[in-house]
Amino acid sequence: MPGKVAKIGTFSDWIGLFNDWRKDIGVNTEDIDAFHFDTLYGAIDTEEIEFGHYKGRRKWENLRQIPTQQMRDALMNMIVYQGDTEFASVEQQRNLLENAPTEWDRRAITRVMIEEMRHGWQMCALLVDHFGYSGKVEAQKMLERRAFENKRLLGAFNVDVDNWMDFFTYTDFVDRDGKFQLQMLKYSAFAPLGRSMSYMLREEAFHMGTGNDGLRRIVEAGVIPGWLIQKYLNKWISSSYDLFGTDHSSSAHWAYVWGVKGRYDEPKNDKAPDLDDLNDYNRNLYRDEVSGLIERFNGSLKAGQPKLYAPNIKFNRAIGKWAGQKYHAQTGEPLDDRAYEEHMKEYMPSATDKKLLLEIIETEKKWIAEKTGARDPLSTIGEVRKSAINL
Ligand SMILES: [Fe+2]
Ligand SMILES: [Fe+2]
Numbered sequence: 001m002p003g004k005v006a007k008i009g010t011f012s013d014w015i016g017l018f019n020d021w022r023k024d025i026g027v028n029t030e031d032i033d034a035f036h037f038d039t040l041y042g043a044i045d046t047e048e049i050e051f052g053h054y055k056g057r058r059k060w061e062n063l064r065q066i067p068t069q070q071m072r073d074a075l076m077n078m079i080v081y082q083g084d085t086e087f088a089s090v091e092q093q094r095n096l097l098e099n100a101p102t103e104w105d106r107r108a109i110t111r112v113m114i115e116e117m118r119h120g121w122q123m124c125a126l127l128v129d130h131f132g133y134s135g136k137v138e139a140q141k142m143l144e145r146r147a148f149e150n151k152r153l154l155g156a157f158n159v160d161v162d163n164w165m166d167f168f169t170y171t172d173f174v175d176r177d178g179k180f181q182l183q184m185l186k187y188s189a190f191a192p193l194g195r196s197m198s199y200m201l202r203e204e205a206f207h208m209g210t211g212n213d214g215l216r217r218i219v220e221a222g223v224i225p226g227w228l229i230q231k232y233l234n235k236w237i238s239s240s241y242d243l244f245g246t247d248h249s250s251s252a253h254w255a256y257v258w259g260v261k262g263r264y265d266e267p268k269n270d271k272a273p274d275l276d277d278l279n280d281y282n283r284n285l286y287r288d289e290v291s292g293l294i295e296r297f298n299g300s301l302k303a304g305q306p307k308l309y310a311p312n313i314k315f316n317r318a319i320g321k322w323a324g325q326k327y328h329a330q331t332g333e334p335l336d337d338r339a340y341e342e343h344m345k346e347y348m349p350s351a352t353d354k355k356l357l358l359e360i361i362e363t364e365k366k367w368i369a370e371k372t373g374a375r376d377p378l379s380t381i382g383e384v385r386k387s388a389i390n391l
Helices: 011-025 030-034 069-099 103-130 132-141 164-186 191-221 226-242 250-257 275-298 337-347 351-363
Strands: none
Touching: 011 069, 011 103, 011 132, 030 103, 069 103, 069 132, 069 164, 069 191, 069 250, 103 132, 103 164, 103 191, 164 191, 164 226, 164 275, 164 351, 191 226, 191 275, 226 275, 226 337, 226 351, 250 275
8 A cells, every 4th residue: 555654653552553453343352351462582493594595694683684675575575464364363253252162162262363363463563663664554554454344465364254163174274374384484584583483383283273173073073964074174275275375486486595484394304495386385285284184083983974185286276376277176187167066066165055054053062072171271371471582
């Protein structure tokens, strides 16, 4: 938005906008209002740039040390995109606070929302503290876009997450894309960004755990049919594939060369990267992880239910070389127009499927197995933060 005027001068001004945003989107419940938000920095593995053209030199602590304006812009853009997804996810899930299946789940989603807000807060703290006037403008715009007005920067973050099947699938698989992105930024040559990641990653683990265990409880309960669960896996996992970005991306190429974003397995990968195919490389690592997790659900399936799987990497893609093409969700076989139309009905959730799902959730009390032996998510929320280094 060229010519946009920043209303904020300092980070405390930004906090004022953040408090308004919470009220505006309707998530300022008692638990959330009472939470004390903080900027948290943790340790990074090394002070030396880990890969790319500047490998071996000291990591940058501030903007002046970053060699070129192009690199500063690329870095700011990455922080903006990351922060945007954090606030977006709270907006997407905002209506679920009132209809949690159990009190444990209500407290778990409250914690997830608090931590996503903290992640957005952390990204905005970087923008305000390090990126000058344009950083302030971006931190302000971050609270002006809305997922439910289709204004968030990435497609998957404008879709409503308005039932608990969506919530668990989303936190298991979309938050897992988040983990991959954070891990790749943890190796960044911009040290304050790397240091922001360790606490965010620890918090992210709770979100993925909530999602993964929620899906296990659903599979174990055996009330929602396997074919319907599979449709939700197809929906959220295919859009998570897109979140890794286009194939042959030149911005991923330069982000690597400049040392600002590594490969997911960077420290243990001693092979030279294929700079032309970084996004797809990480996407495939993600798919391997997801496939393994789904394989574990299959162990809890009731007899006679079809095996669950991660959709083929070509299925339902909106970004990259498979975008807009027609492939089978399970096998990846190409399909013609008519066959594909039928296929989408069978493999993606339709309005009728959603109606059925909501009916099951409303009428079948045991649609999800109880959560047993777990500690209260809100009483343990502070534990990961105790060893935080606050700079
Ligand atoms: Fe997050
Ligand atoms: Fe998350």
